[in-house]
Amino acid sequence: MNPAPPLWRQIQRQNFHRLTDLADFLRLSPDQRARLHHHSAFAFSLPRRIAQKMAKKTLNDPLIRQFVPLIDESIPAADFCPDPVNDLAFRRHAKLLHKYHGRVLILTSSACAMHCRFCFRQNFPYETQNQDFSSELDQIRNDPRMEEVILSGGDPLSLSNESLGKLFFQLAAIPHVKRIRIHSRFPIGIPERIDEGLLSIFAKHPQQVIFVLHINHVAELDSDILHALRHLQQLGIPLLSQSVLLNGVNDDEMTLRILYSALINAGIIPYYLHLLDRVDGSTHFEVSAARGRQLIQDLRNHLPGYAVPRLVQEIAGQPSKTLM
Ligand code: SF4
Structure with missing residues (x-):
């Protein structure tokens, strides 16, 4: 059975x-x-x-x-496209993207806890035949510049604890990999995902683990979610947050101020506020860079510096996210 x-x-x-x-x-x-x-x-x-x-x-x-x-x-729009950050040009293996110096990204899964309508990767042709990362790990193993491995997707917490545990075990055996960064939105929808099996994988992992959560509005949070995230913090895992600036969702100063206050009160440091990646079908979410800059300035007038994220946009081919 x-x-x-x-x-x-x-x-x-x-x-x-x-x-x-x-x-x-x-x-x-x-x-x-x-x-x-x-x-x-x-x-x-x-x-x-x-x-x-x-x-x-x-x-x-x-x-x-x-x-x-x-x-x-x-609504069609000329400046919107299926792959706005040009992921396909940076695909080194079926499940590996390499864009930035010293960091490499594994596309661990095509699945997520929820589907965000503005997702820039919603059209990505994921490799879904297997959960084998041998080729990707070989590439990382053979490139000593790769100090940080980002687990993304989709959402890496869509993998079972068995699959994640195996991947972490293999990464632990690569001496030049110093950090594992997890990009996840899963706990916002299903905080039960942070279960004992997952925590035990992190607890015994020798490399530094860093969590970057995707959170756009304080209504996404609740006490169960913060309680689950607290278990990660108790393991010494830094929690950062990234948000997307979205028309009709969080494009006013008070909404962002409430969100970032709630995050820092929970020990979660706001990291990036992204301008929308112009994926097809997302025109109704767009907020201008000028509006974003004004919001950041207003936030600076009310919050401590560490509570104000950097306003950024991903511009394909640039060596890092571009500060706006
Ligand atoms: S959780 Fe992230 S990867 Fe998944 S649909 Fe939302 S934005 Fe896209």
């Missing part, structure tokens, strides 16, 4: 996948239902925890805007 899947997998299987089910849950009117986009190429997937935090009988909600496909996605 197969063992029962871990709790987080069982919770993930309860995600909303049908927009009509969510529309019923949110008690949307016929006019509001008519604004849902049922034929998006980027599938709809939403943890129940996030749905429960959404406002009812409206589409004007920061969580609905982030996670629910609206017909605004079908």
Whole structure:
């Protein structure tokens, strides 16, 4: 008999996948239902925890805007494209991107806990046939410049503890790798993912582990999530956050101030505030760089310096993120 899947997998299987089910849950009117986009190429997937935090009988909600496909996605725009950061040009192996000096990124999984409608990697042709990283690890092993390995995707916490444990074990055997950075949004949707098995992988890992969480609005947080993240902090894992500046979600000073205050109160340091990567279907999310700069200036007038992230944009071919 197969063992029962871990709790987080069982919770993930309860995600909303049908927009009509969510529309019923949110008690949307016929006019509001008519604004849902049922034929998006980027599938709809939403943890129940996030749905429960959404406002009812409206589409004007920061969580609905982030996670629910609206017909605004079908607006074409000349400057928007399938791969706005040119990931494909930096693909060194099926699951390996190399863009920046000393750092290399493993595309660990195509899966996420939720699907963010503005995701710049939503069209990426992931290798999904297997969870074998031998070729990618060979490349890292043979390049002593690679001091930091970023686990991204998709979301690396979509992998089972067995797969992640194996990957961490293999990385630990590469002497020039000093840091493992995990880019994840999983705990925002399913904090149960930070379970004992995952913590024990990190606890015994010899290289420095760093977590970068993707959080855009304080409504994404709750006490269960902060409690789960506290377990990571107790292992000495620094927690950073990155956000995307999104029209109608977090493009006002008070919303960002509340978010960053909540994060630093939880010991999570705001790292980057990204301007939108112009992926097809995301025109309705765009906020100008000038507006972003004004917001950062306003935040500086109210928060300590360490609570104000750097406003950046990824410009393909540049040696780092570009400060705006
Ligand atoms: S969690 Fe990250 S990778 Fe996954 S859909 Fe959202 S932005 Fe994209």
